[in-house]
Amino acid sequence: MRFVQAQFSLKYQPQIKIRRSANDIEDFLQQYYGTPQTMPLPDEFAPEAPRIILYSKNGHSQISFSQISVDFIVNFDNDFLNDFKKTQGYIQERISLIIELLKKININEYLFCGITYNAHLDIGTQTSIDYIRGFLGGDIPKIGLYEASQNIVWIENDKFFINQQIGTYKEFQGRPGIVPNLFEIGKGTVISEGVSLALDINTRYQYVYKNKKNSIDDCSKDVDTIFTLLIDKLSRWE
Numbered sequence: 669m670r671f672v673q674a675q676f677s678l679k680y681q682p683q684i685k686i687r688r689s690a691n692d693i694e695d696f697l698q699q700y701y702g703t704p705q706t707m708p709l710p711d712e713f714a715p716e717a718p719r720i721i722l723y724s725k726n727g728h729s730q731i732s733f734s735q736i737s738v739d740f741i742v743n744f745d746n747d748f749l750n751d752f753k754k755t756q757g758y759i760q761e762r763i764s765l766i767i768e769l770l771k772k773i774n775i776n777e778y779l780f781c782g783i784t785y786n787a788h789l790d791i792g793t794q795t796s797i798d799y800i801r802g803f804l805g806g807d808i809p810k811i812g813l814y815e816a817s818q819n820i821v822w823i824e825n826d827k828f829f830i831n832q833q834i835g836t837y838k839e840f841q842g843r844p845g846i847v848p849n850l851f852e853i854g855k856g857t858v859i860s861e862g863v864s865l866a867l868d869i870n871t872r873y874q875y876v877y878k879n880k881k882n883s884i885d886d887c888s889k890d891v892d893t894i895f896t897l898l899i900d901k902l903s904r905w906e
Contacts, residue, residue: 669865669906670749670788676740676763677870678781678887680770684711686735687719689773693733696769700724700762701731711735731766738766752902756895759783767887777881782829782870783894789834789863789905796836796863803834823873824897831868832901837861867901869894 683689687706694704701722709717715735722731729742740762748754770776791799801808803818817835824830839860871890874880882890 669790669902671744671752671755671785672749672788672864673741673743673786674755674759675742675784676759676766676781676891677737677784678739678766678770679737679779679875680775680777681779682715682735683775684735686733686773689733690720692773693720693722693769696772697722697731697765700765729762731762738770740766752899755785760891760895763891764888767884770884776884778884778887779881780871780875781887781890781894782868782872783891783898784866784868785898785902787865787867787902787905788837789865791863796861799863800834800836824869825893827871827874828894828897829868829870829873830897830901831866831870833866835864837864865902865905867898869897869901 687709690704690706694701701724703722705721707717707719707721709719716737718732718734718739720733724730728745729740731738731740740759742755742759742762744755748758770778789799797813797816800816800818801813804816808816815836815838817833819831819833821829821831837860841857871882871894
């Protein structure tokens with residue numbers, strides 16, 4: 669299994685003036701992240717739109733702040749691609765930093781949080797279509813199947829949503845200077861294909877159905893539990 673990307677997202681009550689925290693955010697994250705980009709959007713514009721975006725100095729991750737969330741995205745390479753523990757250590761370190769930052773800018777409660785992992789499965793010598801057929805049931809064309817996916821969601825501990833999606837993927841090599849499009853794909857070279865797995869585990873169930881808010885100090889516990897669940901679910905695909 670190759671770990672391609674992961675994302676941590678935390679939702680909070682609307683912070684209409686979040687863009688005014690850009691200086692505090694820059695100072696707090698300056699060891700790891702460059703100068704923030706601030707989006708010149710009016711306060712009444714879509715609250716989910718990022719107002720502040722920072723890119724890590726090593727180029728692997730970014731953190732963005734909107735009026736209702738903070739989102740951390742990391743892309744893996746080198747040793748991290750095949751080492752879950754390394755990815756976990758890096759993510760938890762950054763989440764701890766984000767939690768302390770939120771407290772510094774007076775965001776002391778959150779509504780829910782979650783982590784998503786995107787991975788490519790080891791399917792051996794099977795084609796991606798042959799591999800995924802086993803998860804799709806019987807009413808599937810025997811020939812001509814080009815791509816397929818399956819998505820399921822279940823509840824854990826009366827608190828967590830677990831979203832699991834598997835699907836085939838193809839990556840095409842485009843021509844230099846040409847933006848890939850449907851016409852180019854028809855002539856493109858497939859450089860990678862297989863089956864991808866996306867696992868999204870979050871505490872949204874607790875918020876939606878129990879209307880429970882959380883102290884920001886409790887976020888680390890939720891993150892620890894999410895990783896425990898991730899390890900269990902990912903182990904079933906090894």
